[in-house]
Ligand SMILES: Nc1ncnc2c1ncn2[C@@H]1O[C@H](COP(=O)(O)OP(=O)(O)OP(=O)(O)O)[C@@H](O)[C@H]1O
């Protein structure tokens with residue numbers, strides 16, 4: 001079942017419409033994998049931080065043990081955005097002449113509130129967590145926020161590496177220009193500062209050149225991080241996406257849409273989990289609902305014929321204790 005479908009995948013995302021059971025299913029899967037001896041890191045990208053509530057533990061933005069073999073971290077979006085922007089600001093200041101620094105800082109303060117910045121910061125954080133997970137964890141399970149931005153988030157590594165490539169290309173041109181300028185005669189200090197000077201001997205004693213080299217290595221490190229992450233995201237052997245939904249009209253439509261967006265991005269979908277299926281044997285009311293749900297599940301299967309569909313029952317109570325999660329996990333084996 002679900003656990004078999006994700007065996008060997010280093011990164012597994014859980015996504016879907018709000019309230020369908022993403023956090024419950026991500027936790028259930030992570031706990032079941034850990035109970036079968038795998039080392040698992042559960043990551044929440046949801047600002048609402050339901051992971052801690054569900055596990056009845058204060059998790060927060062540092063790795064916290066939940067169970068043997070299972071650790072979790074709740075990415076703090078605000079702290080992540082702030083740290084991300086401090087890094088970007090430092091890089092931009094190094095790139096720009098001093099008289100533009102105030103303007104750069106003002107621009108970055110304004111962009112702190114924009115959704116793109118948020119996504120980029122969270123994505124970089126996930127990429128670094130995945131990078132650092134090699135050898136530490138067998139699986140990184142990511143519980144995504146019900147933002148509807150998930151598929152854009154998955155496409156972002158490509159955009160980010162293209163953006164960084166653009167910056168690197170511009171610097172390479174500037175450095176070539178500096179070389180040419182130097183060949184024609186010693187450039188002024190100001191020109192060297194703007195163009196990025198290269199010592200004629202090829203050594204790095206020149207402070208401007210050292211600064212350029214440092215800048216280049218920062219940009220290359222980020223570009224390589226995003227390239228590695230993009231390669232993982234688009235390798236179905238390493239990464240996959242589980243779409244969680246309930247058997248209702250809108251969740252089915254949104255699942256089909258999310259699946260198509262993920263396909264365009266090149267991210268594989270291992271399964272759809274239809275959560276909270278009504279029982280047929282608990283009275284007419286629930287039997288009628290079960291019948292209605294059957295129609296929605298058939299329509300899901302018709303629209304996504306190649307994606308395995310796993311169904312989980314509506315539980316009598318809330319899925320808020322370890323025991324319930326373990327029990328639910330048995331149904332995923
Ligand atoms: N199979 C189930 N039976 C009964 N209740 C369930 C089941 N699965 C989840 N729930 C309950 O449904 C509620 C929503 O679940 P959960 O928080 O996992 O959804 P979510 O998709 O993560 O929500 P959000 O979009 O807000 O992050 C919770 O109260 C949870 O206990």
Ligand SMILES: [Mg+2]
Nearest residue numbers: 022023046050
């Ligand atoms: Mg959730």
